[in-house]
Amino acid sequence: MTFVRAALATAGVLLATGFVRSPAPLPAQEAPAGKATYDRWCAGCHGADGAGGGPGAGTMLPRPRDFTTGRYQIRSTPSGALPTDADILAVILDGMPGTAMPGWRDRFSDGELRDLVAYLKTFSPFFESQPAPETLPIASAPSASEEALGEGRDFYEKIECNKCHGPTGRGNGPSAPTLEDDDDLPVRAADLTENWLFNGGGSVEEIHERLVTGLNGTPMPSFHDLIASEFMTEDQLWNVAHYVRSLAPEEPPRVSEVVRGARVEGELPASVDDEAWEVAERFYVPLVGQVVVEPRWFTPSVDGVWIQALHNGREVALRIVWHDPSRSPDPEWEEWRAKVVAIAEAGGETSDPAAAVSDTSGAAPDTTAPAAVTVAAHPPDALVVQFPRTIPDGMERPFFLMGDDREPVYLWRWENGRDGVEELLARGLARYEPLPGAEAGAVAAEVAYDDGEWRLMLRRPLDAGGVEGRLSFEAGRAIPFAVFAWDGSNGETDTRGSIGSWYFLYLDQPTASTVYVAPILATLLTAALGVVVVVRAQRRARNGAGR
Amino acid sequence: MKLLRHPFWQAVLVLLVAWILITFGIPYLPRLAGMDSAPVPSSVVLQYMVTVLVGVLIWVSDSDERWNRFLEPIRATMVEPERRWLRLGLLVAIPLLVGFLAFRQVRQTVAAPPSLRSIHPAPPSSITFRGTPMTLAGLENPLRADGSIAEDYEEGKRVYYENCLPCHGDALDGRGHYAHGFNPAPLAFNQGGTIPQLTESFVFWRIAKGGPGLPKEGAPWNSAMPVWEDMLTAEEIWAVVVFLYDQTGFSPRTWEEAAGEGGE
Numbered sequence: 001m002t003f004v005r006a007a008l009a010t011a012g013v014l015l016a017t018g019f020v021r022s023p024a025p026l027p028a029q030e031a032p033a034g035k036a037t038y039d040r041w042c043a044g045c046h047g048a049d050g051a052g053g054g055p056g057a058g059t060m061l062p063r064p065r066d067f068t069t070g071r072y073q074i075r076s077t078p079s080g081a082l083p084t085d086a087d088i089l090a091v092i093l094d095g096m097p098g099t100a101m102p103g104w105r106d107r108f109s110d111g112e113l114r115d116l117v118a119y120l121k122t123f124s125p126f127f128e129s130q131p132a133p134e135t136l137p138i139a140s141a142p143s144a145s146e147e148a149l150g151e152g153r154d155f156y157e158k159i160e161c162n163k164c165h166g167p168t169g170r171g172n173g174p175s176a177p178t179l180e181d182d183d184d185l186p187v188r189a190a191d192l193t194e195n196w197l198f199n200g201g202g203s204v205e206e207i208h209e210r211l212v213t214g215l216n217g218t219p220m221p222s223f224h225d226l227i228a229s230e231f232m233t234e235d236q237l238w239n240v241a242h243y244v245r246s247l248a249p250e251e252p253p254r255v256s257e258v259v260r261g262a263r264v265e266g267e268l269p270a271s272v273d274d275e276a277w278e279v280a281e282r283f284y285v286p287l288v289g290q291v292v293v294e295p296r297w298f299t300p301s302v303d304g305v306w307i308q309a310l311h312n313g314r315e316v317a318l319r320i321v322w323h324d325p326s327r328s329p330d331p332e333w334e335e336w337r338a339k340v341v342a343i344a345e346a347g348g349e350t351s352d353p354a355a356a357v358s359d360t361s362g363a364a365p366d367t368t369a370p371a372a373v374t375v376a377a378h379p380p381d382a383l384v385v386q387f388p389r390t391i392p393d394g395m396e397r398p399f400f401l402m403g404d405d406r407e408p409v410y411l412w413r414w415e416n417g418r419d420g421v422e423e424l425l426a427r428g429l430a431r432y433e434p435l436p437g438a439e440a441g442a443v444a445a446e447v448a449y450d451d452g453e454w455r456l457m458l459r460r461p462l463d464a465g466g467v468e469g470r471l472s473f474e475a476g477r478a479i480p481f482a483v484f485a486w487d488g489s490n491g492e493t494d495t496r497g498s499i500g501s502w503y504f505l506y507l508d509q510p511t512a513s514t515v516y517v518a519p520i521l522a523t524l525l526t527a528a529l530g531v532v533v534v535v536r537a538q539r540r541a542r543n544g545a546g547r
Numbered sequence: 548m549k550l551l552r553h554p555f556w557q558a559v560l561v562l563l564v565a566w567i568l569i570t571f572g573i574p575y576l577p578r579l580a581g582m583d584s585a586p587v588p589s590s591v592v593l594q595y596m597v598t599v600l601v602g603v604l605i606w607v608s609d610s611d612e613r614w615n616r617f618l619e620p621i622r623a624t625m626v627e628p629e630r631r632w633l634r635l636g637l638l639v640a641i642p643l644l645v646g647f648l649a650f651r652q653v654r655q656t657v658a659a660p661p662s663l664r665s666i667h668p669a670p671p672s673s674i675t676f677r678g679t680p681m682t683l684a685g686l687e688n689p690l691r692a693d694g695s696i697a698e699d700y701e702e703g704k705r706v707y708y709e710n711c712l713p714c715h716g717d718a719l720d721g722r723g724h725y726a727h728g729f730n731p732a733p734l735a736f737n738q739g740g741t742i743p744q745l746t747e748s749f750v751f752w753r754i755a756k757g758g759p760g761l762p763k764e765g766a767p768w769n770s771a772m773p774v775w776e777d778m779l780t781a782e783e784i785w786a787v788v789v790f791l792y793d794q795t796g797f798s799p800r801t802w803e804e805a806a807g808e809g810g811e
Contacts, residue, residue: 040794044708044717055719056708100724102716255658257730288728291713292773298713334778395662397766407768478660479735499593501730502769518653523646530638537625 034119037112050123059298060100061340062187068459070124071182071196071217074200075137078513079214079222082126084133098190098197115296136212138223141204144242148235152243155236159223161244164189169247170452172325175219177489182217186339191323191452196246197303208241250373253304261316261507263475268310268317270456272446277319280308285483287498292401293429295349297496299340301325301487305383305404311507316473317459320383320483324353325452325506328416328488329378337378341491349496379488380416384458386426386482387411387471397480400502402426410435410471412443412458413444417489421445421458425469430494437467462507476509549739552626556615558603565599566592582738593700658664664766666743673758676761677776685802686748690785694750698794707785719795729771736795746805754784 030497039048044478045056045064052066057445074091075083092113108116142148156162161446164179166172169192176189189486195202200210214222223240226232246420260281285307285489305322388398389410403409411432413423421443423435444459464470473479481504486497550556569592577584591807607617623628624637673682690699716723721735736742742750742800758770758785775784792799 041717044712054708055705056712058709098716100712102724103724104718107718167630255727258657261656286728288725290712291725292771296776351768395660395766396763397768400771404759500728501771504659508657515650515653519646519650522649523642526645527638527642530641533623534634534638537622541622541626 030489032115032119034112034117036116037108037116038119039150041104041107042116045341046321050120056100059296059344059349061185061299062181063183064101065187066183067123068118069182069217070126073078073215073217074210075133075213076138076209077133077213077214078136078224080216082124082130082133083206085117085340086135088120088279089113092116094201096199096200098199099192117316138209138212139238140382141238141241142235143210144204144239144246149246151236151244152241152246155232155240156243159226159232159240161240164219165192165451166249166325167393168451169193169244169533170323170325171318172452173464174332176325177330177336181217181219181278185343186336187218189325191322191325192244192247194303195245198250202245202252204241204245207244211237211241211466236329247314251521253306255286256283258478258506259283259285259481261311263508264310264312264509266312268312268315268459269319270357272319272448272455276310277308278450280310280319282306282308282321283503283505285500286444287483287485287500290401290429290495290497290499292499293495295344295495297344297349297492297498298347298499299344299490301490301492302485302498305483305485307483309505311473311475313462314473315459315461316507317457318327318385320385320454320458322383322454322455323383323452324454324485324487326381326487326489327449328381328490333489334378337489343493346494358493379486379491379493380418381454381488382413382415382486382493383454384414384484385412386484387457389425389469389471391471391474391477391479397502400432401483401499402429404428406528409468412460414445414447414456416447416449423470435467436471440468473505475507476504478504480486481505553620554607554613557622558607558617558643561603562596562599566596569595646697647702660764662769664769665762665764666734668751668765670749674756676755676781683748683752686746686751687802688747688751688767688785688788688790688799690782691747696789699786699789702783703786704794706779706787707790707794710775710778710789721792731766731769733771736791736797740796742795743800744793745800746802747785747792747799750788750791750799751784754779754787755781789809 029199029316046053047054050067052064057064072083075087093105095291121276162172163175171189171191179187200206212224290297302322305320308319310317386408398407405427408425408427411426413422413424423438424432425435426432446457448455462473464472480502482502483500486492608614640642672684713725713788714723719736721733726733755776757774758767758772761767
């Protein structure tokens with residue numbers, strides 16, 4: 001119902017603007033002042049003609065803004081309306097998080113920025129033909145009390161945020177797989193737990209402004225009319241904003257190069273949702289698209305995983321948690337997958353398996369078969385944890401992207417729908433072979449999926465058990481590891497997926513008692529020295545006085 | 548003010564000012580020149596402070612009179628009955644501080660192992676590009692000779708936006724939208740320390756051979772730089788080299804400059 005109303009409002013404004021379209025009013029005689037800046041720094045993505053079709057655009061989702069339509073997502077103005085100059089400027093300065101649009105603060109002078117905004121507006125006739133857009137008045141924010149959050153939670157469902165963004169905001173609502181923008185390109189419902197990736201910024205004020213104004217050109221409607229029609233109050237919409245903000249952490253995750261695994265006494269957690277995991281320290285590992293070897297992948301689904309580690313001196317357990325709106329292979333997402341793959345192939349990344357592997361050594365092992373999986377099949381979700389075969393002594397380690405022929409890597413590979421975890425050797429990205437001599441089930445695995453979140457627990461004895469190529473974990477050493485993830489419903493398989501660089505797993509050693517000896521000794525020695533110095537000084541002073 | 552005429556407090560003041568300058572002043576300098584900065588490592592701070600301390604001691608012991616005045620408050624703290632509590636406090640506080648510092652040294656620390664790498668490793672004198680031998684020493688960008696540099700710039704721009712953008716960014720500052728996923732971070736071209744220090748043939752080599760083509764001192768196992776000769780032609784790479792210099796406004800290092808300084 002709300003959707004229909006918002007759509008009608010948008011359609012009304014668009015119709016109105018459509019009727020007053022005036023024929024090309026661009027002054028062609030002299031180059032506008034902002035053109036030089038635009039051509040040099042913006043045209044690479046947005047195109048020299050402003051239509052969003054520059055050379056960088058082909059593989060991007062979402063696509064760069066098409067300025068000729070006058071449709072701007074991040075605005076302070078009513079749904080369907082043009083942005084103000086200040087709105088355009090704010091996006092140039094701050095960029096659009098979660099997209100390829102960077103912030104350009106400190107790059108241009110105020111004059112250059114003013115000219116650039118003026119030039120962007122010349123791409124669309126609407127700025128000429130329509131009255132200057134006006135910022136919607138924003139009511140001041142009520143404080144985010146417990147009741148406010150509760151009411152925000154209620155309205156989150158009443159105004160159907162959950163339809164696209166999911167019951168707990170992980171971007172996995174029932175409509176999420178069907179979402180398209182006005183150019184019929186697939187568009188993701190934002191994962192509301194990752195506010196640092198919100199296109200219009202992650203503060204509660206920015207979230208509220210998006211709720212009030214909507215995101216033109218996308219399925220995200222404006223809820224301003226619901227206030228006008230007294231379906232909800234200004235405060236209630238603010239409470240939705242507070243609630244959405246509360247779904248994400250206070251601060252964006254900090255990336256630490258070292259993932260620390262605490263030592264526990266007794267048994268390791270028995271299951272993926274064991275209470276022990278609630279207290280174990282969590283580390284964030286960011287993942288990005290695989291853009292290193294062909295076929296590359298510019299539209300990854302998984303943008304990071306949370307990793308926890310524990311050990312007890314005999315076994316190590318890892319727990320990896322990540323968001324993925326689809327439990328692939330998921331038929332609900334089949335259409336989405338086909339669209340994303342078609343866009344990737346139109347962007348020039350073929351699925352030709354021969355191009356996937358650049359074999360420089362000439363000695364191709366006969367185990368490169370996985371690269372030949374056709375993208376016609378709907379692949380399962382998958383995750384790989386990569387280790388070197390032995391803990392490196394020096395700085396040298398295998399190539400971060402699944403090793404090479406000279407120095408293979410040791411992998412744990414989990415795949416949805418397959419029991420357990422495979423132990424593999426890889427000699428290049430997605431060039432797997434089973435680890436020779438590995439007994440099945442050596443790495444215990446337990447997985448849970450609910451509401452757009454995978455939770456995977458992996459457990460293995462620290463010792464390699466004499467199997468060549470299998471890493472022996474040791475406490476007190478920096479053990480390189482890397483994580484790779486695939487969302488099958490996003491068309492991801494083999495070289496098409498999310499990759500990350502080397503990080504270090506550090507398993508805590510039991511604290512040696514000698515650690516306390518040195519500081520105590522140092523304290524006592526210094527104190528004794530101090531007393532001696534003072535006593536001697538006093539004795540000398542007395543003698544001096546007596547003399 | 549009277550305190551400041553006393554050599555003991557003067558010495559304390561000098562040490563304090565030196566510490567502030569070293570820890571806050573020095574990291575501020577590169578920022579004045581528009582470069583990235585980093586905190587001064589604690590071992591370097593210690594070195595500087597020891598030097599300053601030695602200087603201060605030489606100065607206070609320069610004349611007997613000043614030396615005696617300098618020692619006055621120290622001696623007084625050790626013997627005067629009315630300073631008993633200060634004395635006792637110091638006798639407790641200093642050993643505890645030393646103990647704490649010792650503990651910081653020996654406790655279990657969790658840090659990534661040092662990853663030293665040469666950012667501009669020495670290039671080979673020749674490479675094999677797609678099976679064809681190519682001599683790098685003395686090699687100029689062939690596109691500079693054919694007089695169509697504006698077209699080469701446009702071609703280089705296309706190649707850059709189709710391929711390099713996700714990591715190196717559209718501002719050429721090494722902060723593309725995938726840059727945060729990689730370690731080492733992608734190179735920023737818009738800083739004086741990078742491409743203006745390099746000949747175009749060096750840049751060509753780095754692009755053509757990517758991370759895996761680095762010598763060991765360049766830590767090839769960490770670099771996410773692709774082996775572009777697998778994906779781009781020599782002309783496309785030379786064009787993107789033209790684009791990098793033109794877009795940043797830098798000039799490549801010439802072979803004359805390189806020879807004048809004894810080569811790379």
